[in-house]
Amino acid sequence: MSSTELPVSRLKPPGSSVNALDWLRRNLFNGWLNSLITVLLGALVIWLLYQVLGWAFTTAVWTPIPTNLQILMTGRYPSEQVWRVQICLALLLLLFGLSAGVWGGILRSIASGLAAGALLLAIMPFTLQTRLVLAGLVLLVGAGFIVGSRSRHHMRRLTIALWFASPAIMVVLLRGFVGVPGLPYVDTGLWGGLLLTILLAVVGIIASFPLGVLLALGRRSKLPVVKGFCVGYIELIRGVPLITVLFMAMIMLPLFLPANVRVDNLIRVLVAITLFSAAYLAENVRGGLQSIPNGQVEAARALGLNVFQTTLLIVLPQALRAVIPALVGQFISLFKDTSLVAIVGLAELLGIADIVIEQPAWLTVPHGVHREVLLFVGLVYWIFCFSFAQISRHLETRLGVGTR
Amino acid sequence: MKLKQTPLVAGMLVLTLMLSACAGNAAPTTTETSAAGETAAAPSTEVIAGGLGGASTAASGAATGASPASSPAGGAAQTSAAATTSAAATTAASASPAGAGGAAQTSPAAAASGSAAAIAPADAGEFLRTIRDRGTLICGVNPGLAGFSSVEASGGYVGFDVDFCRAVAAAVFGDPSKVEFRPLEAAARFPALQTREIDVLIRNTTWTLTRDTANGGDFGPVNFYDGQGMMVRQEENISRLEDMGGAQICVQSGTTTELNLADVFRALNVEFTPVVFDTNDATLAAYAEGRCDGYTTDRSGLAAQRLGLPNPDEHVILDVTMSKEPLAPMVLQGDPQWRDIVSWVVYGLITAEEQEITQANVDTFQNSEDPTIRRMLGIEGELGAGLGLDNDFMVDVLKAVGNYGEIYNRHLGPETPLDIPRGQNALYTDGGLLYAPPFR
Structure with a gap:
């Protein structure tokens, strides 16, 4: 009644308040051809679901996964030392909790996502010990959040310092020392599974970022040597597949070094991944740099900013904001590319999956267990990549990418 | 500009x-x-x-x-x-x-x-010195091949090849745990050996002339005689390859298996249609679904794969060996002493089975009167010293892994899912091919 009194310009369009049956009739069964297609495709979907679920709940043998959970997660890391990996995980979750409390915003979404994930895993049918550890992790995130939000001011510096110290703490903790009884040395050759996948991806992403930005800036430099080097490097690396770079690092490098000089395998792979990823990142960032109109630089100059200030304060923030979708896409593909290191002898998640499939215990299982194990590994990859994408979407919304 | x-x-x-x-x-x-x-x-x-x-x-x-x-x-x-x-x-x-x-x-x-340059050892004994300085033996193994090398749920390596690695470590250090396993894909194994990433490659590697020359390797004695086999359906009443005229045969592409299959059938003048797949899993699955009359791969894998089929009793493995696949440990060419060490550890394991010395009873042979046994166990003579090892190195080896037969039974024998008959891998006294030169 009141709506009729409103001027026409302020009227909202009529709502699409159709019930489910109407919706079905309009979209799926309008005409005999569409009805036929709907029925056929519907039957196909139901049949496929029936087959897949039937397989998953009756024929499939899932025992290899809980049995080998430890090696899938940490590779050949010694069983009695796995607490060190758990402490690293706890430290990471505590830091996310603290940061969520101090800064809120997107960090809060990440922290609550992590806590929810841990909680979800804690109700899964793992051993009691694993579930207790997971529950403890959830509590840690919560505790970090409460402490962080209560004394935002005091915790800010501590949290930043902890973030910067955490990589060193984790590496020392994971690697240990020769001859120290409580913290014996664990060779990097024994690190594997999801631990190694995450380590390779995180280090690759973090280390390649500054390198990629520098290369992108260098490519736009007016100094011919700098520009030439950057162009040459980027085009050389982009011209070869990652597997070639890994083979170079693992197999050719020892040929160039004296026989008694040995660089740790993990470090070689990390360097190779970083160098490879930096070249691609540089081109993404260059795309962002080119999208910044020249007027921005000129305005910055007019305000009296020097070259470094112009780049750091005016150009880069805008350029990087513009290429967030491309950067996230690249990080996702880097995360999945880490599976290539299995070929050069490091057993990351997919490498361990292959090992699990080949265990003699599953020889008598009809058709083997590769479907089950690979599905599980695929699910783990998907969870990580999907989370990446979600975080980036939050970030884009907050920074107004594409709307400003 | x-x-x-x-x-x-x-x-x-x-x-x-x-x-x-x-x-x-x-x-x-x-x-x-x-x-x-x-x-x-x-x-x-x-x-x-x-x-x-x-x-x-x-x-x-x-x-x-x-x-x-x-x-x-x-x-x-x-x-x-x-x-x-x-x-x-x-x-x-x-x-x-x-x-x-x-x-x-x-x-x-x-x-x-040939293709890749090798960092060759400088002189005899250099390998042994390097390994002892390092404190561990680095052994190249298969990332996963049931029975030969696989990782347990607890993270430890187990398998037939793995035990030979442990045996060499026991000979060098007197301690089988001082070995580091380096999992290697097929493509990476020879470069890893050439660049000395690994000291010895015990990774079901077939001994061939090219690998002995162009790949810069030297082979120890064969530790497993493999060969290509053929599995067919019981109902088809096939007992020889000659019966397979016009058959469709499932085989993995890009392998020596595929080439051998063509060679053997051409030599027999039997027509056949190869049905090729990229992976072993896909090949076996296709055979299981009835797309082929026969399935061919190495005999070491065939027995276990038959058990993995829905109805194992409906399939038979033909009593033919279509190729020679002698699997042997491989070391880098250039250090004869290191090659001798690897060789005589394998020979020692074979001789121990011949003499019926086992992991459990090795200590009871300390008072043996048999001069062969006394020499091998280092009770008399200086045989170990000739290799740069302790004279009683074989005692350490046998205490660590047992004799050849014990290793075989532990990983490939009737108690295991693989259950590969000894066949050519029996001692020569039992009609097999295992024959070790004398310890003297």
């Missing part, structure tokens, strides 16, 4: 070319200097072969050559000559990696290694 740079770039190119041309001549001469000047200090660098191996010797030779030349004279000509040499040698060092074979072509080991 660009036009101005062109001469500069061209000049740099020419300079680089000239330097690399010099490097070819400079490397051998400076190596001589190094041999003369450094023999006392580092005799082991004399016979270094391979891409950088040779070049780095050249560079260090130039460095040592430069110091005596410049110190007494002070003459500008001499100093500059020395400087040129060292510059050329540095170029050699940086240039040779590009063409890995370049600097190494003259050395025998690298010439044999």
Whole structure:
């Protein structure tokens, strides 16, 4: 009644308040051809679901996964030392909790996502010990959040310092020392599974970022040597597949070094991944740099900013904001590319999956267990990549990418 | 702008070319200097072969050559000559990696290694010294091959090949745990050996002439005689390959198996249709679904794969061996002592089975009167010392892993899911091919 009194310009369009049956009739069964297609495709979907679920709940043998959970997660890391990996995980979750409390915003979404994930895993049918550890992790995130939000001011510096110290703490903790009884040395050759996948991806992403930005800036430099080097490097690396770079690092490098000089395998792979990823990142960032109109630089100059200030304060923030979708896409593909290191002898998640499939215990299982194990590994990859994408979407919304 | 740079770039190119041309001549001469000047200090660098191996010797030779030349004279000509040499040698060092074979072509080991240059050991005993200094043996194994090398849920390696690694570690250190396993894909195994990433490769590797020569390897005794086998359906009443005229045969593509299949059937003059798949899993699955009449792969895998089929009893493995696949441990060519150690550990395991010495009863043989046993266990004689090991090295080996038969039964025998009959892998006294030379 009141709506009729409103001027026409302020009227909202009529709502699409159709019930489910109407919706079905309009979209799926309008005409005999569409009805036929709907029925056929519907039957196909139901049949496929029936087959897949039937397989998953009756024929499939899932025992290899809980049995080998430890090696899938940490590779050949010694069983009695796995607490060190758990402490690293706890430290990471505590830091996310603290940061969520101090800064809120997107960090809060990440922290609550992590806590929810841990909680979800804690109700899964793992051993009691694993579930207790997971529950403890959830509590840690919560505790970090409460402490962080209560004394935002005091915790800010501590949290930043902890973030910067955490990589060193984790590496020392994971690697240990020769001859120290409580913290014996664990060779990097024994690190594997999801631990190694995450380590390779995180280090690759973090280390390649500054390198990629520098290369992108260098490519736009007016100094011919700098520009030439950057162009040459980027085009050389982009011209070869990652597997070639890994083979170079693992197999050719020892040929160039004296026989008694040995660089740790993990470090070689990390360097190779970083160098490879930096070249691609540089081109993404260059795309962002080119999208910044020249007027921005000129305005910055007019305000009296020097070259470094112009780049750091005016150009880069805008350029990087513009290429967030491309950067996230690249990080996702880097995360999945880490599976290539299995070929050069490091057993990351997919490498361990292959090992699990080949265990003699599953020889008598009809058709083997590769479907089950690979599905599980695929699910783990998907969870990580999907989370990446979600975080980036939050970030884009907050920074107004594409709307400003 | 660009036009101005062109001469500069061209000049740099020419300079680089000239330097690399010099490097070819400079490397051998400076190596001589190094041999003369450094023999006392580092005799082991004399016979270094391979891409950088040779070049780095050249560079260090130039460095040592430069110091005596410049110190007494002070003459500008001499100093500059020395400087040129060292510059050329540095170029050699940086240039040779590009063409890995370049600097190494003259050395025998690298010439044999063909495609990839090998960092050859300098002299007999160098491997053993390096391994003992390091404190662990690095053994290249298969990342996952049921029965031969696989990782347990607890993270430890188990398998037939793995036990041979442990046996060599026990011989070198008296401790089977001092071994580090390096999982290697097929493509990475020979480069890993050539670059000395690993000390020994025990990874179901078939001994062939090319691998013995072009890949720069040396093989120990065969530890497993494999061969290609054929599985068919019971209902088809096939007992020989000749019965398979017109059959469709599932085989994995790009393998020696595929090539052998064609060879064997051509020799028998039997028509067949190969149905090829990329992976072993897909090949077996296709056979299980009835897309082929026969399925062929190495016999070591066939028995277990038959058990993995929905109805194992409906399938039979033909009593034919279509190819020779002698699997043997492989070491890098150039250190005869190291090869001897690996060989005699394998021979020792075989001899122990022959003499019925087991993991459990090895101590009871300390009072044995049999001279063969006394020599092998180091109770008398100096056999171990001849290999650079303790005389009782075989006692450590047997306590660690047991004899050949025990290793076989633990991983491949009737108690295991694989259940591969001993066949050719029985002792020669039982009609097999295992025959170890005498310990004396």
